Amino acid sequence: MCGIFGVIGKADLELAHRVARGMYHRGPDDSGTWIDTTHTPVTLVNTRLAIIDLSEAGHMPMLSHNREVAITYNGEVYNFPEIRSDLEKLGYTFLSNSDTEVILTAYQHWGDACVERFRGMFAFLIWDVKKQKLFAARDRLGIKPLYWSMVGDDLILGSELKTILASGLIAPTMNYQALHHYLTFYAVPPPLTMIENVHSLLPGYCLTWEKGAVSVKQYWDLPVMTSSDSQYTKLDEVETKLELRRLLEESIKLRMVSDVPVGAFLSGGVDSSAVVALMARLTGDRLKTFSVGYDIAGKSMDERYYAELVAKRYDTEHNEIVISGTEVAAQLSNFVCAMDQPTGDGLNTYLVSRATSNHVKVALSGLGGDELFAGYRQYRYLMNAESISRTWNRAPKVAKSLGRTFFAGLSKLSGRPALAEVPEWLESSFLNRYLRTRTLFNEESKTALYRSGMLERQSVIVPSIDLLDNYLNCDEHDYIMKVTRLELKSYMSHMLLRDTDATSMSHSLEVRVPLIDHKLVEFAANIPSSMKLGNSYVGKLAGPTKVVLTDTLEDVLPKQILNRKKQGFFMPVGSWMLNDLEPIVSEALSSDTVSRRGIFDSGAVSRLRSDFENGTESYMKVWALLMLELWQREFID
Secondary structure (H helix, E strand, O other), X not given: OEEXXXXXXXXXXXXXXXXXXXXXXXXXXXXXXXEEOOOOOEEEEEEEOOOOOOOHHHOOOEEOOOOOEEEEEEEEEOOHHHHHHHHHHOOOOOOOOOHHHHHHHHHHHHHHHHHHHOOEEEEEEEEEOOOOEEEEEEOOOOOOOOEEEEEOOEEEEEOOHHHHHHXXXXXXOEOHHHHHHHHHHOOOOOOOOOEOOOEEOOOOEEEEEEOOEEEEEEOOOOOOOOOOOOOOOOOOHHHHHHHHHHHHHHHHHHOOOOOOOEEEEOOOOHHHXXXXXXXXXXXXXXXXXXXXEEOHHHHHHOOHHHHHHHHHHOOOEEEEEEEOHHHHHHHHHHHHHHHOOOOOXXXXXXHHHHHHOOOOOEEEOOOOHHHHOOOOHHHHHHHHHHXXXXXXXXXXXXXXXXXXXXXXXXXXXXXXXXXXXXXXXXXXXXXXXXXXXOOOOOHHHHHHHEOOOOHHHHOOOOOHHHHHHOOOOOOOOOHHHHHHHHHHHHHHHHHHHHXXXXXXXXXXXXXXXXXXXXHHHHHHOOOOHHHHHOOOOOOOOOOOOOHHHHHHOOOOOOHHHHHOOOOOOOOOHHHHHHOOOHHHHHXXXXXXXXXXXXXEOHHHHHHHHHHHHOOOOOOHHHHHHHHXXXXXXXXXX
16 A cells, blocks of 8 residues: 555656655555656556564565566555466566566556456556556555546556645646535546646546646446346355355455555444454464444444444454544544545544554554445435336326425424425436435535635536446436446445545555455346335335345344444534534634635525534535645635
């Protein structure tokens, strides 16, 4: 795991040293620079967190034996021994035991197609001296980040926005289109970043620079399977569970390969508990596990009881991190700097990573299980909404008119304005309904929030729903898989994975995510919806989730874990904002501060704060604005 940087068009040692200092946290064990002036000036930089082959032989940037190809690389390719064996049979020799050398040699033999053979998480830059060409790629699910920008004739690439800005080649200018979408999604959706003219390479994409031109190409996508093209669709329920268990164990075993100690996050939910249980069964060593808990402010959200059940069953060396509002207030500026882009999430991962990094260099996480196996309530909600919508749209005009009158009256009687919107909701598209489940500010509320004239500064405003439309596949008709596709490509990619990388690597901790191994993802895409939500899932607004996963784990997890009601991961942020963080919120979102910043209407922000303080609005909108203001102070000002 490392920090990587490259610039095509400059050979500059001072620049390289400046960038290396800016990404030291991503790789404190070693750093290196490679400069080439053969024809096109090139600078490659690496800061290394040594996980596999800790010797000098794993130093980066690494050159091929013939010195015609150089690489700087971040991540882990877990199947590198298998690829290495294939290459050795073809006559190649190796000087190290690192996956870096395997990637480099694979590129020499297979060219750009080498990326299709890699199984893991990665972002790398390869400079081909002979062809005067750059080849860069990012892993299929977007676990490892890669940012890039063209400045004049120069191409700049790096692991973080901080890395790009540390070069001094990019001005820290706010991207207002990205800000517009941040307000919708609680995170910045790629390929946008919050810095103007800096792009995020999308998951499953590669980038090529040749003769001054950049091209971007997709090499992988979540498959849309039919009965004719899937090896898995003929499996019955028993066979499906056996294959799922095999893939889970295989994925976890691969991610336990390391030359340094490996631990695990343990929240007490099914996903992290499954990872810990299978890790314990696959290793002879005593595991180190890590859980987050809260003081009295977050007592109702504390899941340590469930985490302890699993820790005791598998005799792990269990560590509990108890978080208080006082600690959050003290760490907030460090967190904002670490997260690289504003986000509504990530604080929990930042704090647990901070504690975990004192014990291990690598930790496995259960991230991805809810997205892959229909764990969130919106899966059932959206599937049933589609059925109700079809019935509504077939109804006569008279019936629809009566329905509108009924919901309008019910709204007034109950004091719940949202009920009057039910007919509109029924007549909207699937994508509109999905967006409502993941929207912080809708387009109307964003317009009301902006200061007068702010929209004019954004030139062309692209509605946030247009970004989601690009993720859908018109050949996909299963509504559970449609939601899965959107969750994997938006919520998980934009927020969960990006935040996990930024916050964990700020503490020099590598987090591995076995539940979204791409082979496991491809298999899960074929599992029927009835197996994920139960055979009688149609028409029910509530019920079990992730049924196929929990059934597969019956022999390894306590019944209290398997049978507990789904509980999302929450932190008592709202309580902290009213107490320990109140001085920070009041200063950062005061009328004077908001007016000076010139983006939002100070009255609108004051009303949001009042609604939150009065208990009529959740903390999330105010928290999003707070994170944005604090981020601008660190990265723009």
